[in-house]
Amino acid sequence: xxxPQPFAFTAAALGLALMAAVPLAADWxxxxxxxxxxxxxxxxDLPVKWSxxxxxxxxTKLPSWSAATPIIWGNTIFITSAEEGFAPLGSRQGGDGSTxxxxxxxxxxRKDGSVLWRHQIDTGNRLYRKQNSxxxxxxxxxxxxxxxxxxxxxACFTIDGKEIWKRDIQxxxxxxxxxxxxxxxxxxxxxxxxxxxxxxxxxDDPSYIFAVDPPTGKTIWKVERPTDAVTExxxxxxxxxxxxxxxxxxxxxxxxxxxxxxxxxxxxxxxxIGGFNPRNNPMNRTIASSLVIxxxxxxxxxxxxxxxxxxxxxxxxxxxxxxxxxxxxGSDVPTPATDGxxxxxxxxNGVMHCLEAATGKVMYEGxxxxxxxxxxxxxxADGKIYSTSEEGNTTVIKAGPVFEILGVNKLDNHTLAxxxxxxxxIFLRTADxxxxxxxx
Numbered sequence: 001x002x003x004p005q006p007f008a009f010t011a012a013a014l015g016l017a018l019m020a021a022v023p024l025a026a027d028w029x030x031x032x033x034x035x036x037x038x039x040x041x042x043x044x045d046l047p048v049k050w051s052x053x054x055x056x057x058x059x060t061k062l063p064s065w066s067a068a069t070p071i072i073w074g075n076t077i078f079i080t081s082a083e084e085g086f087a088p089l090g091s092r093q094g095g096d097g098s099t100x101x102x103x104x105x106x107x108x109x110r111k112d113g114s115v116l117w118r119h120q121i122d123t124g125n126r127l128y129r130k131q132n133s134x135x136x137x138x139x140x141x142x143x144x145x146x147x148x149x150x151x152x153x154x155a156c157f158t159i160d161g162k163e164i165w166k167r168d169i170q171x172x173x174x175x176x177x178x179x180x181x182x183x184x185x186x187x188x189x190x191x192x193x194x195x196x197x198x199x200x201x202x203x204d205d206p207s208y209i210f211a212v213d214p215p216t217g218k219t220i221w222k223v224e225r226p227t228d229a230v231t232e233x234x235x236x237x238x239x240x241x242x243x244x245x246x247x248x249x250x251x252x253x254x255x256x257x258x259x260x261x262x263x264x265x266x267x268x269x270x271x272x273i274g275g276f277n278p279r280n281n282p283m284n285r286t287i288a289s290s291l292v293i294x295x296x297x298x299x300x301x302x303x304x305x306x307x308x309x310x311x312x313x314x315x316x317x318x319x320x321x322x323x324x325x326x327x328x329x330g331s332d333v334p335t336p337a338t339d340g341x342x343x344x345x346x347x348x349n350g351v352m353h354c355l356e357a358a359t360g361k362v363m364y365e366g367x368x369x370x371x372x373x374x375x376x377x378x379x380x381a382d383g384k385i386y387s388t389s390e391e392g393n394t395t396v397i398k399a400g401p402v403f404e405i406l407g408v409n410k411l412d413n414h415t416l417a418x419x420x421x422x423x424x425x426i427f428l429r430t431a432d433x434x435x436x437x438x439x440x
Contacts, residue, residue, distance in 0.1 A: 028072040028420045031137040031185040031239055032377065037291060038337030043381040043421035048396050050409045050426075050437045057425065057438040060113035063104055065089045065431035066134035067183065067375065067416035071145070072427065076116065076159055077108040078138040078145050079434060087127045089414050089431045101125040103134045103149050107161060110425075113436060117161035122153040128181035130375060130390075130416060135183040139193070146193060146214065150182040154195075156217060165217035169197075173210075173222075177203025178235045179285065187240040188214065190249075192264070198225065198255040200234025201285070207234060209253055209267060223267035227256035231282035238289035238335070245295055245313035252297055252312065254290045259299045261312055273310055274319045275326070276301040288335045288377075291343065293357060296324065303332035303347055309360060325360030329353050334387075334418075337380040342401065346378045346387050354401055363401035370395045370408045381421035388419050392430055411435070 032038050047055045064082035071078045085100035103122040108115055125133045133150030140146070144164065148154040152170035157163050176182040179201035187194045193212040200207065210222035227234050236255025243252050243261065250270060251262040260272040276299065277284040284302060291298040292312075300307045307329045310322040333348040338357060345353040350372055354363040372389030379386040380399060384406065388394040392411040398404040413430035420427045426437040 026422070027074065027142070028070075028422050029141065030071060030139040030188060031069050031418075032289065032335060033420070036241060037339070038335060038377055038380055038418075039339055040379070040381040040421040043423060045424045045439060046382040046384065046421055046426055047437050047439045048384065048407050052412055055437050055440055057436040058113040059436075060108060060115070060434045062106075062429070062432060062434055065132070065416075067131045068135055068137045068429070069418045070420055070427050070429055070434060071138045071140055072110065072420060072422045073140045073142045073159070075110045077110055077427065077434070078140060079106050079108065079429065080104065080134045080136070080138060080147060080149070081106060082125050082132050082134045086125060086132065089416070091127065103151075103153075105138065105145070105147050105155075105157065107159070108434065110436070113434065119157065119161060119163065121147060121155050121166070122149040122151050124151055126150070126181060131181060131183050133181060135181075137185045139186055139188045141188060141214075144214065146186065146188070148186055148195065150176075152176060152182065154212075154217065156214065164215070167217055169195075173197070173208065174205045175203065177201060177205060178237070179232050180235070180237070183237045185239045186212075187242070189242050192220065194240045194251055196225070196236070196238075196240050196253055196255070198234060198236035198253070200227070200229065200256070201232040207256060209240070209251070209262065211264075211267065221267045223262070223269075225253060225256070225260065225269070227258060229257040229277070229284070233257055233277060233282055233284040235285040237285070237287045241290050241292045241297070243292045243295060243297055243312040250312065252290055252292065254299045255286050257284065259290060259297060271312070271314045271316060271318050273308070273322060274317070275308055275323075276306050278306065287333045288331050291336055291338050293338065293340050296357070298336070298338070298343060298357070300336060300345065301330040303330055303349065304328055305330040307331070307345065309357070327355075327360060327362070329355070329365070333375045335377040337378045337385065339380060339399065342399070344378055344380060344385050344399075346374055348374050350374055350389065352387070352397065352403065354403070364403045367403040369397065369405065375416045376418040379419040379421055379426075386419045386421075386426065388415055388428065390414055390416060394419065394428070
């Protein structure tokens with residue numbers, strides 16, 4: 001591991017950098033939660049144990065499967081789904097999108113799981129091995145909900161289900177060219193939506209990012225995001241982030257062998273850092289999103305490849321200048337979770353690492369949780385970390401620098417979606433159901 005460089009933030013200071021946003025933590029408004037860290041600071045008294053019958057407040061049958069995470073505001077849950085009869089999870093058939101190909105946005109009652117409304121937002125759903133075109137998660141501000149499908153249908157609804165606008169991004173800007181289909185979720189921040197399309201495996205068109213006015217759906221700006229990555233390495237399935245650099249907020253885009261910072265005003269690239277693909281592997285597609293704490297960015301790459309912590313900011317190429325620490329504990333698919341003091345890295349092979357955020361010090365490494373494959377990102381809440389495997393098994397471990405398994409909970413269904421915690425409840429989406437777990 002690269003030795004930590006002089007850095008003004010201590011672990012305590014990094015933790016405090018997250019505390020300012022805690023008042024927003026009563027809901028789960030977008031994919032990685034209220035702070036975009038995989039943490040739910042307001043969640044308390046969560047269950048450690050559950051099953052198909054234990055601590056189940058309710059269970060609702062969903063039309064079909066998707067990797068999309070449930071999004072929660074107040075008493076309403078928003079979730080996307082494939083159509084009933086779509087090719088089963090793990091199927092190698094149905095990729096032509098010819099049958100049962102509709103994509104839906106649903107609103108459910110948090111009280112009992114009943115469906116409040118359901119709208120078709122797209123057709124032509126396609127199967128891409130572990131995901132389909134319903135995989136991007138919704139986003140909400142409590143008044144509206146936005147969704148962009150893997151086919152590029154971008155839509156806005158009121159929370160009561162009235163459609164406000166809809167766009168077709170592929171029709172406007174060209175077809176997506178990712179090997180496993182588009183799956184990035186837009187980012188909502190201070191009255192703007194930010195969208196990235198980083199691709200290259202199945203297209204020669206450039207990657208790009210754009211900003212959208214949420215009420216109208218109109219593009220505010222759009223810029224290319226160049227890379228010298230080749231073959232599949234330009235493909236990225238992550239979500240943008242926001243970092244504060246000396247009082248200036250900047251957009252962070254990771255993927256295509258680089259992390260880049262962009263002006264929120266017009267999208268201009270301000271800086272870029274490399275080192276994520278040191279062997280120039282042409283198949284180095286990236287999936288996990290970056291974490292941001294204060295002015296620090298923590299960007300993982302694929303399993304066994306660099307995980308780089310760096311100070312955001314500067315001008316031009318900052319590779320070799322702004323790194324604070326690096327190691328080879330890239331998580332591949334799951335996005336790490338953090339409380340600002342520790343970073344919890346879950347590999348897709350079911351091993352857990354804990355790092356001190358400020359220094360990169362390894363608190364523990366390679367600890368095995370329940371055997372399985374992990375695509376869902378870990379949830380950090382109520383002093384615990386919840387990690388759910390594709391087989392539907394959730395390992396609960398104690399948060400902190402000492403590894404301790406508190407329990408393993410098994411369901412009779414596969415899942416790709418990340419668990420969510422709000423209040424004293426945990427929400428978990430499997431291939432067939434949405435569960436709400438609460439202590440009884």
